[in-house]
Amino acid sequence: MSRLTSLHVHPLKSGRRLSPQSAAVEPWGLAGDRRWMLADPSGRFVSQREHPRLALVRAEPRPDGGLLLAAPGARPLEVAAPSAERGDPTAGVEVWGTPFRAAVAAAEAHAWFSALFGADLRLVHLDDPLARPADPEYAPGVTVSMADGFPLLLAATASLDALNAAIAADHAGGPDPEAGAPVPMERFRPNLVVGGTEPWAEDGWRRIRVGEVVFRVVKPCGRCVITTTDQETGTVRGPEPLRALGRHRRIGRRLLFGQNLVPERPAGQAGPVLGTVRVGDPVAVLEEGPRPVAGR
Numbered sequence: 453m454s455r456l457t458s459l460h461v462h463p464l465k466s467g468r469r470l471s472p473q474s475a476a477v478e479p480w481g482l483a484g485d486r487r488w489m490l491a492d493p494s495g496r497f498v499s500q501r502e503h504p505r506l507a508l509v510r511a512e513p514r515p516d517g518g519l520l521l522a523a524p525g526a527r528p529l530e531v532a533a534p535s536a537e538r539g540d541p542t543a544g545v546e547v548w549g550t551p552f553r554a555a556v557a558a559a560e561a562h563a564w565f566s567a568l569f570g571a572d573l574r575l576v577h578l579d580d581p582l583a584r585p586a587d588p589e590y591a592p593g594v595t596v597s598m599a600d601g602f603p604l605l606l607a608a609t610a611s612l613d614a615l616n617a618a619i620a621a622d623h624a625g626g627p628d629p630e631a632g633a634p635v636p637m638e639r640f641r642p643n644l645v646v647g648g649t650e651p652w653a654e655d656g657w658r659r660i661r662v663g664e665v666v667f668r669v670v671k672p673c674g675r676c677v678i679t680t681t682d683q684e685t686g687t688v689r690g691p692e693p694l695r696a697l698g699r700h701r702r703i704g705r706r707l708l709f710g711q712n713l714v715p716e717r718p719a720g721q722a723g724p725v726l727g728t729v730r731v732g733d734p735v736a737v738l739e740e741g742p743r744p745v746a747g748r
Contacts, residue, residue, distance in 0.1 A: 456646060464511035469683070477725070484513050501676065507686045517532075534576075557575040586602055607709065618699070663730055666716040673710040
């Protein structure tokens with residue numbers, strides 16, 4: 453039987469992951485996932501694409517909704533959660549062309565991040581989870597956190613094993629023995645990791661149940677340069693896994709790994725929490741559909 457093997461929450465977009473044993477599921481994602489992000493002076497989001505060492509920034513949620521920030525070479529900083537409802541300032545920001553407003557954290561947080569990365573950065577908080585719509589083509593009426601596109605991302609360990617086998621085969625006999633080293637799951641920054649499937653089985657899923665929560669599988673996830681960053685050191689390692697995805701998992705211009713999910717609200721259920729997922733939960737496929745054809 454397929455099961456949930458790990459859970460990952462990223463309080464700060466592009467920051468270090470937390471891996472709890474359980475997490476509440478809200479319509480816009482796992483509770484606390486990617487509700488904070490960095491923005492440049494124009495309001496555009498900032499991620500590991502620009503600053504790979506963001507992988508080393510640990511943002512630990514506090515009971516009052518704020519964060520405790522820690523990073524190598526910087527003193528820890530506690531940041532209160534700003535709120536437009538309480539009169540804190542807001543700013544216009546955007547993620548992948550979608551504009552919305554977010555509450556602006558205290559000046560101490562901006563100074564902390566700007567000193568750490570040598571750039572003018574400000575920390576913002578999505579205090580209103582209804583502020584940002586997901587892609588209406590795939591998820592009409594759905595709102596999303598500050599994640600790239602959709603509320604949750606799922607990946608399968610069997611598919612990673614298959615990708616790593618392809619990487620090893622592509623580099624077999626080459627001059628650099630390290631070039632074919634396996635890529636860890638952390639490079640893909642998923643929320644839900646599933647074990648016990650066949651490789652790429654998730655390509656055919658359309659609705660699944662994880663424990664007590666049902667999800668729609670809306671589209672495969674196109675991957676970017678962040679997958680080449682070592683999440684333990686914050687350094688860019690090389691062309692993999694993008695090279696192998698380009699050879700074996702390409703559709704048009706997209707290099708695919710993982711599936712984007714939207715949680716479903718149970719009939720008659722009210723409130724922001726749709727259910728809880730736990731490591732070890734069974735994963736059941738409720739509906740299947742045609743699989744994309746990947747390759748050259």
